[in-house]
Amino acid sequence: MGNGKQLLEMKHICKAFPGVVALNDVSFDLHEGEVHALMGENGAGKSTLMKILTGTYKQDSGDIVYKGEILEKRDEKFMLSMGVAIIHQELSYVPHLTIAENLFLGREIVHHGVLHQKEMNEKAAQWLANVGVDLNPKRLMKSLMVSEQQMVEIAKAISYDANIIVMDEPTSAITDREVENLFKVIADLKAKGVGIIYISHKMDEILRISDRVTVFRDGCLVDTFQSDEVDIDQIIIAMVGRKLTDVFPKRSVEPGEEMLRIDGLTRKGVFEDVSFAVRRGEVLGVAGLMGAGRTEVMRCVCGLDKYDKGEIYVNGKEARIRTPKDAITNGIGLINEDRKGVGLVLPLSVKHNLTLSNLNKYFKTPLLVNRKENELADKEIKELHIKTPGRNYPVRNLSGGNQQKVVLGKVMLDESEILIMDEPTRGIDVGAKVEIYQLINDFVKNGKAVIVISSEMPELIGLSDRIVIMHEGKLVGKIDQKQDITQEKIMEYVMKQ
Amino acid sequence: MNKNNFSKAGAGETMKIIFRKYAIVFALIILIAVLSVISDRFFTFTNFITILTQTSINAILAIGVTFVILTGGIDLSVGSMLAVSGVAFAMIAKVDANGEALFPPALAVLAGIFTGLLFGLLNGLIVAKAKVAPFIVTLGTMTISRGIALIVADGRPVSGMSSVFKSFGSGSIGGIPYLVIIMIMVSVIAIFLLGKTKFGRYIYAVGGNEEAARASGIPASNVKMMVYIICGFMAGLSGIMQACRVVVGQPNAGEGYELQAISAVVIGGTALSGGIGKMWGTIVGAFIIGVLGNGLDLLGVSSYWQKVISGIIIIAAVLLDRADKK
Numbered sequence: 001m002g003n004g005k006q007l008l009e010m011k012h013i014c015k016a017f018p019g020v021v022a023l024n025d026v027s028f029d030l031h032e033g034e035v036h037a038l039m040g041e042n043g044a045g046k047s048t049l050m051k052i053l054t055g056t057y058k059q060d061s062g063d064i065v066y067k068g069e070i071l072e073k074r075d076e077k078f079m080l081s082m083g084v085a086i087i088h089q090e091l092s093y094v095p096h097l098t099i100a101e102n103l104f105l106g107r108e109i110v111h112h113g114v115l116h117q118k119e120m121n122e123k124a125a126q127w128l129a130n131v132g133v134d135l136n137p138k139r140l141m142k143s144l145m146v147s148e149q150q151m152v153e154i155a156k157a158i159s160y161d162a163n164i165i166v167m168d169e170p171t172s173a174i175t176d177r178e179v180e181n182l183f184k185v186i187a188d189l190k191a192k193g194v195g196i197i198y199i200s201h202k203m204d205e206i207l208r209i210s211d212r213v214t215v216f217r218d219g220c221l222v223d224t225f226q227s228d229e230v231d232i233d234q235i236i237i238a239m240v241g242r243k244l245t246d247v248f249p250k251r252s253v254e255p256g257e258e259m260l261r262i263d264g265l266t267r268k269g270v271f272e273d274v275s276f277a278v279r280r281g282e283v284l285g286v287a288g289l290m291g292a293g294r295t296e297v298m299r300c301v302c303g304l305d306k307y308d309k310g311e312i313y314v315n316g317k318e319a320r321i322r323t324p325k326d327a328i329t330n331g332i333g334l335i336n337e338d339r340k341g342v343g344l345v346l347p348l349s350v351k352h353n354l355t356l357s358n359l360n361k362y363f364k365t366p367l368l369v370n371r372k373e374n375e376l377a378d379k380e381i382k383e384l385h386i387k388t389p390g391r392n393y394p395v396r397n398l399s400g401g402n403q404q405k406v407v408l409g410k411v412m413l414d415e416s417e418i419l420i421m422d423e424p425t426r427g428i429d430v431g432a433k434v435e436i437y438q439l440i441n442d443f444v445k446n447g448k449a450v451i452v453i454s455s456e457m458p459e460l461i462g463l464s465d466r467i468v469i470m471h472e473g474k475l476v477g478k479i480d481q482k483q484d485i486t487q488e489k490i491m492e493y494v495m496k497q
Numbered sequence: 498m499n500k501n502n503f504s505k506a507g508a509g510e511t512m513k514i515i516f517r518k519y520a521i522v523f524a525l526i527i528l529i530a531v532l533s534v535i536s537d538r539f540f541t542f543t544n545f546i547t548i549l550t551q552t553s554i555n556a557i558l559a560i561g562v563t564f565v566i567l568t569g570g571i572d573l574s575v576g577s578m579l580a581v582s583g584v585a586f587a588m589i590a591k592v593d594a595n596g597e598a599l600f601p602p603a604l605a606v607l608a609g610i611f612t613g614l615l616f617g618l619l620n621g622l623i624v625a626k627a628k629v630a631p632f633i634v635t636l637g638t639m640t641i642s643r644g645i646a647l648i649v650a651d652g653r654p655v656s657g658m659s660s661v662f663k664s665f666g667s668g669s670i671g672g673i674p675y676l677v678i679i680m681i682m683v684s685v686i687a688i689f690l691l692g693k694t695k696f697g698r699y700i701y702a703v704g705g706n707e708e709a710a711r712a713s714g715i716p717a718s719n720v721k722m723m724v725y726i727i728c729g730f731m732a733g734l735s736g737i738m739q740a741c742r743v744v745v746g747q748p749n750a751g752e753g754y755e756l757q758a759i760s761a762v763v764i765g766g767t768a769l770s771g772g773i774g775k776m777w778g779t780i781v782g783a784f785i786i787g788v789l790g791n792g793l794d795l796l797g798v799s800s801y802w803q804k805v806i807s808g809i810i811i812i813a814a815v816l817l818d819r820a821d822k823k
Contacts, residue, residue, distance in 0.1 A: 302712070325716070327714075328714040341709070344706065345706040347705040348701060352698065356702055356710070356715070
């Protein structure tokens with residue numbers, strides 16, 4: 001625990017959104033000079049709690065005591081002025097402005113009503129240097145790599161001289177060297193008495209830099225541990241509420257013949273010479289850090305992007321996949337990480353989304369038959385337990401888990417034989433996750449092949465029969481035996497590079 | 498966002514939903530009722546036929562524009578396409594000194610339609626294949642087609658039209674003008690196309706989320722091209738109807754019609770962002786504009802004030818629509 005006195009106390013916070021209790025009686029505190037880590041599955045309530053702290057949301061009940069005073073009315077700007085800054089997980093910047101302009105957004109330095117560019121650029125350069133980044137502050141934000149943008153975001157949060165800094169997965173997109181820089185910055189901040197709330201999924205990071213760890217599950221605070229007295233297993237059990245063996249039901253399927261093989265697939269500048277195969281009745285996991293090129297490979301296999309070199313074989317025959325239609329015809333279905341961007345047409349109904357990719361399969365003429373379409377939709381709604389008031393309900397209004405089931409329903413109706421799942425459970429609650437794991441098992445039992453990409457290690461390890469590991473656009477290793485798959489072994493392959 | 502609506506709605510609740518869904522139909526009925534009370538010349542068969550005839554061209558243009566807007570696009574060129582198609586049609590529909598038609602009537606109709614299709618294809622190609630923003634493309638073709646209409650017609654109305662077309666423009670069957678019959682046919686086909694065919698579904702999907710539509714194997718760029726071609730067809734058809742009605746092909750015809758058509762679409766509840774909307778809404782929207790204009794004329798409201806009022810109606814319709822969605 002930090003030695004300093006209590007800086008912040010959030011008492012009995014409750015927050016509900018329509019249809020879901022996001023936070024249920026959560027009490028949380030932070031001391032000066034302390035790094036307090038928050039852990040929990042996506043949707044467990046960490047981000048909601050932080051949004052309440054920074055003034056984006058207002059709690060339904062409960063108090064926030066900051067430096068001994070109860071904060072009543074507040075918004076983001078007010079909280080920032082009170083010394084509460086946040087590094088957002090999803091970067092928010094204006095792409096066509098420079099780094100300096102972004103850093104000074106809303107607090108520009110003005111002399112007699114005119115912007116003082118020089119001074120802002122100089123200050124910006126200094127802030128960047130403080131976090132160990134060497135970038136020209138006059139560069140446009142959009143010209144930076146994601147990791148650099150993330151570092152600018154970090155520099156921005158620190159530049160407010162805040163008393164509390166919330167870091168929401170700050171390392172999800174940056175390189176190892178930058179992580180080390182960040183940790184140095186964190187150590188400096190601690191020494192100055194700044195309290196840091198650190199959200200991350202990375203166990204090793206958390207155990208290394210935090211003083212305390214608090215675990216959330218389904219909107220409740222499960223437990224708070226002293227970081228030097230806890231081990232990874234305890235945290236995981238607290239996070240998922242049971243041992244992982246229960247979450248990933250065992251299956252005993254003998255893998256059959258090869259269904260999909262990709263050979264030397266290359267997309268210039270993105271990934272190169274990637275080869276792997278997946279057999280009937282097995283789950284192949286693709287591991288790697290963010291930006292390793294996993295998603296990009298899958299986009300090519302599904303026809304969303306074009307590849308420059310290499311071949312794709314489906315059931316032993318070469319398949320030319322140039323458009324998503326080619327992929328669908330070859331029985332390849334994609335469950336995308338970006339369900340709102342690629343998976344679903346949000347304004348359309350559940351029914352229309354379910355049948356969107358398979359109208360040609362079920363309707364041979366240009367005409368649609370309402371009764372038949374209703375039957376198809378109802379079948380999937382029932383089979384996948386999609387919770388919706390009706391088939392004509394807009395998919396936009398469903399919860400994340402149910403939206404994801406609609407995406408699954410689509411590929412079920414397509415009768416895809418090869419399912420590619422890119423972060424299949426991102427942003428959905430634990431209950432829905434387990435249901436989706438169960439469905440993946442059913443697919444495999446029914447003789448389909450599944451490829452899973454996940455940045456949640458326990459998920460990847462629990463689901464996969466075999467694993468291939470990608471790093472910076474290349475395939476760097478594979479683990480062929482289920483019993484050999486461990487987090488350490490995967491990280492070893494990544495780190496060796 | 499309200500999961501409590503999961504339970505079966507009561508009778509009152511059902512009425513509320515129906516009222517919301519058809520709010521614009523009720524608005525039209527109320528408008529007609531009010532005008533019937535305050536003007537004794539409004540609620541007559543002849544006046545209704547007048548309204549139907551006056552609205553037919555805007556309705557057909559608006560139907561074409563609805564397809565485009567549903568994909569998230571816009572077509573500003575329909576008014577000019579109407580003019581250039583009307584001129585092309587009138588030139589082929591001419592009679593010689595003896596009053597004999599120069600070409601078969603069908604050829605004149607084809608010329609008008611073909612011209613509209615051609616400009617629609619141009620819009621479609623540049624929007625869907627060259628991926629230029631539809632607003633810019635159709636702003637350009639709006640000027641281009643207007644220019645071509647003026648060049649070809651030498652700035653003057655093209656007159657001397659065969660009498661077949663004159664009787665089509667002003668004639669009727671069983672008291673219903675031909676123009677109105679065409680509008681009804683086009684409406685029925687458009688409603689069917691949008692609601693009952695794969696193509697219609699693809700339009701909604703492309704407008705709702707183009708990337709997701711593409712990922713679902715939908716030929717998104719072909720769908721986009723097709724809607725501009727349909728829109729061009731509707732403009733061509735309207736051009737012929739307009740020329741027949743006034744018995745000349747005017748290169749200045751249809752100025753500002755694109756905004757009238759867009760107004761009808763918007764009043765009808767279609768979102769400019771695409772993916773949301775109904776064809777019948779557009780048709781009702783066109784009639785709200787038509788009935789309002791007719792009623793205000795009968796009441797002797799100046800055309801200057803009419804502009805102010807129609808502007809207010811457009812904004813009010815969108816506000817109402819948004820309140821409903823919340």
